[in-house]
Amino acid sequence: MLGVKTAALPASLRRTNQRTVISLLLRLGSASRADLAKAAGISQPTAGKITTDLLRLGILQEADSAADTSSTGNGGPSRLGRPGQMLRLDARHPRFLAIELGVSETCISALPVAVEIEDRWTCRFPTPKSPEAWLAGLRTAACGLRPDRLWGVLISVPGIVDENAGKVLFSPNLHWLEQINLRELLRNLWDCPTLLVQEIRALALGHLTAEPGAEDFLLIDFGQGVGGAVVLDGELFSHPMPLSGEFGHTPIAGNLRRCGCGALGCLETLVSERGLLESFSGLSEKPSRSASRGSWKSFSSHVTQHGLDPWLKETLDATARVVAGALNVLGIRRLVITGRLTELPACIAHLSSEIKNGAMWGRFGEISCQTAPHRRAAGLVAAGINRLVLPSDDEAGTMLAQFIAAPAA
Numbered sequence: 001m002l003g004v005k006t007a008a009l010p011a012s013l014r015r016t017n018q019r020t021v022i023s024l025l026l027r028l029g030s031a032s033r034a035d036l037a038k039a040a041g042i043s044q045p046t047a048g049k050i051t052t053d054l055l056r057l058g059i060l061q062e063a064d065s066a067a068d069t070s071s072t073g074n075g076g077p078s079r080l081g082r083p084g085q086m087l088r089l090d091a092r093h094p095r096f097l098a099i100e101l102g103v104s105e106t107c108i109s110a111l112p113v114a115v116e117i118e119d120r121w122t123c124r125f126p127t128p129k130s131p132e133a134w135l136a137g138l139r140t141a142a143c144g145l146r147p148d149r150l151w152g153v154l155i156s157v158p159g160i161v162d163e164n165a166g167k168v169l170f171s172p173n174l175h176w177l178e179q180i181n182l183r184e185l186l187r188n189l190w191d192c193p194t195l196l197v198q199e200i201r202a203l204a205l206g207h208l209t210a211e212p213g214a215e216d217f218l219l220i221d222f223g224q225g226v227g228g229a230v231v232l233d234g235e236l237f238s239h240p241m242p243l244s245g246e247f248g249h250t251p252i253a254g255n256l257r258r259c260g261c262g263a264l265g266c267l268e269t270l271v272s273e274r275g276l277l278e279s280f281s282g283l284s285e286k287p288s289r290s291a292s293r294g295s296w297k298s299f300s301s302h303v304t305q306h307g308l309d310p311w312l313k314e315t316l317d318a319t320a321r322v323v324a325g326a327l328n329v330l331g332i333r334r335l336v337i338t339g340r341l342t343e344l345p346a347c348i349a350h351l352s353s354e355i356k357n358g359a360m361w362g363r364f365g366e367i368s369c370q371t372a373p374h375r376r377a378a379g380l381v382a383a384g385i386n387r388l389v390l391p392s393d394d395e396a397g398t399m400l401a402q403f404i405a406a407p408a409a
């Protein structure tokens, strides 16, 4: 149960150690207490207390035997330390209902603490244009997912999101979200805490979970929308006014397209999936709106066969200038690129090269541009554990205790 105290450790340090142990086990799959102490740089008695707390909370489980050490991690930890009871993240009980509310598609999975690092959603359906229809879609999609006792519903949402208040303040590509209270809406289906996480921040949290200890980075995602999230000192950058990362709404000279945010000429209207396809369709001598001409597949094969057309280079150059400017302001030299653009290596190569040219770090050292898969579900679960199960505020933890199921024997 929550309320477990480890009196010898200050609460903040205890939580840090708990999160470190969870993160280690997510990557290692399983490990003994001694392994964890060594890898986390903490004493064995401390590791013992931390793991006892996490076992009681149902976050960890004991791996029964060598046969149970097949894991979600990359394996091989069993001989790191002294022989002992192997521990792993709990994979037996779905604890969270994770929902990706995308502009065109909604995805949903019931997930245990031992979440897979890369997204693999169980159900999906086209995102409708009204909250009522969306709720009906969720109800249908979720009927096959029947977790016994949920710790929380975790939902990634596009737009400008006040995560603490659980409100979408502004959503350029899904305006109906601004009119409703998502938490109240979801209470019609599940009576447990609901956590909203802005969709790009969820990706960054997932990346942080998969590759912890990495230096500061800016994650940029290209999909129906275009946005970023900043990680500094191993923590997601947050501010009460949640306007950071919105590089997609930077105006580009000469661009006359109207953006969903109401402004004219935003970068997003050029380099989002829709923007790219609009430009690609416009190439045709006889402008055609046929599905084949305007599909991502035909665009992708065109780029693969013919390389970068001048309009595409211009779009990528404009994107690079905005991103390089962001890196220069933040003083960050590591960039993580996710989303549809990563399917086009020629685009990534050009974009990376131009960003390196424009970023000050390039004059003094290396700029790292890497592509990464979407790890949104892992990011949502990380947020769920951090904010619902191991929240910073002890009182919040006590309040939420009722939602935490006693671990199975």
Ligand SMILES: [Zn+2]
Pocket: 172, 248, 249, 250, 259, 260, 261, 262, 263, 266, 268
């Ligand atoms: Zn805009």
